[in-house]
Amino acid sequence: MSATVREQALACRAAAQAVAELDTAARRRLLDGMADALAAESALILAANAQDVAAAAARGVAPAMLDRLRLDEARVTAMVAGVRHVAGLPDPVGQVTRREQRGDGLVIERVRVPLGVVAMIYEARPNVTADAAALCVKAGNGVILRGGSEAQQSNRAIAAALARALAAGGIDPAAVAVLEDPRRESMIELLQLSDVVDLAIPRGGEGLIRFVAEHARVPVIKHYKGVCHLYVDASAEDALALGLLIDGKTTRPAVCNALETLLVHADIAPRWLPQAAAALQVRGVELRGCERARALVPEMDPASDADYAAEFLDLILAVRVVDDLEEAIAHIRRYGSDHTEVIATRDEVRAERFIRALRSAVVMVNASSRFSDGGELGLGAEIGISTTRLHAYGPMGAESLTIERYVVRGSGQVRHPPSR
Template sequence: MDIDRTIRQMARDARQAAGVMGCCATDRKNQALTNMADLLAQQTETIIKENRKDLKRAGEAGLSSAMVDRLTVSGQTIAAMAGGLREVAAYPDPVGTMGETQVRPNGLRVSKMRIPLGVIGIIYESRPNVTIDAAGLCLKSGNAVILRGGSEALHSNRALAGIIGQALKSVGLPAQAAQVVPMEDRAAINALLLQDDFVDLIIPRGGEGLIRFVAENSRIPVLKHYKGVCHVFVDQSADLQMAENICYNAKVQRPGVCNAMETLLVHQQVAPDFLPAMARRYDTAGVQLRGCPETCAILPGIPPATDADWPAEYLDLILAVRVVANMDDAMAHIARYGSNHTEAIVTSDYRRAHRFVRDVDASVVLVNASTRFNDGGQLGLGAEMGISTSKLHAFGPMGLNELTTQKFVVLGDGQVRA
């Protein structure tokens, strides 16, 4: 197979399909998504069977527990995929919606209309659910999509690709509107990144190495999310029981994802009371703590944190802990080591909460809630494309609106420019 020729043909076909999708009626798009959800439910056993082939290869290749967790597909996973599609189908269609109209002194009526981006390339590792989530969001927002999943999920993604194509054809839409790259060779990624004639945006999802590779080699604009180094700051005024619950959930509920907490910051006034109780609770979950000197003095026996721990994205049951003198120190730590992903404060002081929200630079800032809520579904977007930590053109979870742009629409009655 000629990889360059195959990818270029896929990109050309996607561009043609994008023209169809951009003009497609909402009801037709929704029916395609609903049919896709039905097919997922009907073919659950087949998908799981194909996924087991991927899991077997992952075990033989020695993939990390975090990668295996992301790769695993269960009946619950498939039900969640189908539910996400139905939720996206139920959401208002952003395409064609008009913004506020401004009337100029010469009578021109100026507004903006939401339109699709065009063709989106998604490059991702593990997570077969991304295949369905990305296809659903791109199709509902009137885009065409080229999906290049990791080789470790090849069998799962091929099964899902068949379902996507079947659902599109069932309503008379081109299967080329959502294509899965069929080859494992990494050269396919390089070829896709050169298709700037046909592809409008590249969204990489995966480890920092993959994202940096894509950003450095793409001729196409890239929406980046390098890593999630997320913090929770326990303020001096925090309800300590609330703080315990939040910090436990942020680290333990699912440690292998990008919105899990990686560093805990604790105000020095509450650290002697808070940290021993928190450490006991973490110990029951198998969390390994690494602390600053002040933390180690309160929790003797835990290993000291090194310079490499503060910017680390562990994606595991490992947590760096630092005692800070005040909120300014906490925010300075976040500014130095954070990744603009998710930051949280636990406090009962309104003024400090307001300042934290205003001054901390992250795609989602939370007050008295777990970092695990930085998720499209949890924030009301339905399924999400990913979480952008760059600010052009989206920041945070990417739902339907974030997969569109706007064009100016100007209505006149004969005006000419002097």
């Protein structure tokens, strides 16, 4: 095993201890400094990103991936705002989640503490560099960042700004380390450092996530794909359902919380589906549907079984007409990925049935799937969306990067008093 990767991880662990020992005010100042550094160096970050985008376009990278890779002034501003939001969130470190006192006076507490060192493995989206760094620091952790080669210049520029802020705040920049070696062998070395790395979080395509899960000797929180559904119930308000569909599918189709499948109740389909299809087609969406859907929208292409299981990440939508709520639930259970599901309905009983019947990480009632995002759900930013049922499920913020331990306070109590 290369000494370089291990030494970098050990340095991160030592620096993480210093971050963990900061008090709430000091950690907030550190994060505010990180946001200031990103804002001050936005021009350098955008210039570096332009190099990455140009190189990716020259290689023929798909439009969906280019969209994930591209930064502009608005996205950099949002990145800075996300770090500032994280800075202002309640501090999860040291939070007492449960406290009880026994009859003998022994006080038992459950207290949140940092995880330690997080390995963040991701593709394309350079804003993840800032989001992951901010959330890990907020939770008192260190992080080792291994971004994709397609965003190498962007990630370096963002990490350099963060490193300067950490040093200015008296923290070893190794607390937010970038794994420079792009080879997969180095990533595998990192994932097998079970005595140093506490958690791996892969964020990217299904292939990357499976690769990480198969090679890691450390715990992994996975998010394979986002096959998100909108079910339009018979009682749905036409305009509301259409708004959810347009926002969920067309505003940014390359993200994991975009809609991939539309399920429509048979009673509303003759009236609503043709107008919905027309609105989607005007926006360039390719539709693939079942026979019942195609009977109502003849220009729709036939859908295959694989289409209903697909995360298109593009302007493509699978469509199916269903007889009732139970058929919609059965479809989602078969094809869904436990990410985000949406129901459009005016029937509260059906809404509750939809919520209780599905085990997906996020369930929406009359709200767009695009709200399935850490920033939108009050986390400031997210380090990923977990579809793995471990200690975290759904969008993961700073609190998800801590664990609970027991702290027991006594006054000399013993479990087995000495016999006389």
